[in-house]
Amino acid sequence: RSQLERDLTHALQDGQLTVHYQPTVDIGARCIVGFEAFVRWLHPTMGVLPAQRFIPLAEDVGQVWAIDAFVLGETGRRAAAWQGLHPTLSDLVMSVNLSSQQFRDQSVIDTVHHAVSTSGVRPSTFQLEVSEATLMDPRSPDPELLLGRLHALGVRLAIDNFGTGSSSLSCLRQLPLDVLNIDRRFIAGLGSSRDDEVIVRAVLNLAEAFAVEAVAEGVETESQRDWLDEAGCRLAQGYLFSHPVDSTTAEALLRVQVHESD
Ligand code: G
Ligand code: MN
Secondary structure (H helix, E strand, C coil), X not given: CHHHHHHHHHHCCCCXXXXXXXXXXXXXXXXXXXXEEEEEEEECCCEEEEHHHHHHHHHHCCCHHHHHHHHHHHHHHHHHHHHCCCHHHCCCEEEEECCCCHHHCCHHHHHHHHHHHHHCCCHHHEEEEEEHHHHHCCCCCCHHHHHHHHHHCCCEEEEEEXXXXXXXXXXHHHCCCCEEEECXXXXXXXXXXXHHHHHHHHHHHHHHHCCCEEEECXXXXXXXXXXXXXXXXXXXXXXXXXXXXXHHHHHHHHHXXXXXXX
């Protein structure tokens, strides 16, 4: 851990951090509508480390701000490049995860504002994901105020891992949300668990009633996809469609899509 903490100080300057992108797809139209960004550390001796391995360390050593700014900047640059590939890609949405620590600090607003204003893309191209657990954490001082400020910048807001935390419906109603991400543990049970199916249907109804989008996360099989399609869920993400991939591969996926639409 201490070795990683020391290495982390140089990782950003040495260009060892990179962002991978996992497509979000429109199930019916069979096209990519956006990407979720995942930061990865290409560690010189330990290989590729996912965010869970080093973001908590970065929070402890006060480096997480630099990493956020990097991820938001990278994502904004990719968005500008990819939206420019073809007119049909102008609505591409880029989703970035907010850590719980960022969510406790107002300075995240400046970081997001800077990324949005330097990217050259519309603010609504950016979507920020905050987990339901973070939103409900008593250490998050004033979620409503913070989300309100972010919303005022024009970015989209999503609740991640929806269904696993304990947000009350009255609380949800007061938040300026655009998207509910249905947690993959419920998606895993589609076709086999009555309980999971009931929960997913309830979340889809809730999303419709609040006029927000629902994204089914962790779709791994065709039968899960078909179940969601029949239940009226428009958007999905998961290994069935694509793993998170590097930016070159993500761009290649978009080029294929554009080519097929012409
Ligand atoms: O909660 P959040 O959406 O931020 O989690 C994303 C994580 O889930 C990433 O680490 C990503 O690689 C992983 N993931 C994405 N799609 C799938 C999937 O279809 N199945 C599983 N098991 N994990 C997935
Ligand atoms: Mn996420």
